[in-house]
Amino acid sequence: MPDRLNASAGGGGLMGEIIEIDRIRCDGHGLCAELLPERISLDDWGYPILKKGPVPENLSELARRAVDACPVLALRRVVGQFAEGEAS
Numbered sequence: 001m002p003d004r005l006n007a008s009a010g011g012g013g014l015m016g017e018i019i020e021i022d023r024i025r026c027d028g029h030g031l032c033a034e035l036l037p038e039r040i041s042l043d044d045w046g047y048p049i050l051k052k053g054p055v056p057e058n059l060s061e062l063a064r065r066a067v068d069a070c071p072v073l074a075l076r077r078v079v080g081q082f083a084e085g086e087a088s
């Protein structure tokens with residue numbers, strides 16, 4: 001489990017889903033940004049920049065598709081409670 005997950009219930013954090021990236025695996029295909037431009041942009045080298053904070057519910061399905069479409073499995077969805085300001 002990522003450090004960012006606040007496992008303690010009632011900790012005042014945000015419940016939701018975030019997308020995490022394994023930057024070692026990512027090879028900059030850019031597909032994720034095409035599928036989820038509301039949450040993912042690309043830097044000058046074509047590598048993704050993820051918006052901070054939980055994915056809004058209305059984008060959850062698109063987030064799932066973006067994660068599933070990554071050809072090198074560099075993305076994953078994490079559902080849980082996050083300390084405010086720490087979720088990415």
Ligand code: SF4
Binds near residue numbers: 025047
């Ligand atoms: S689709 Fe995967 S490999 Fe391509 S930029 Fe996004 S995270 Fe990186």
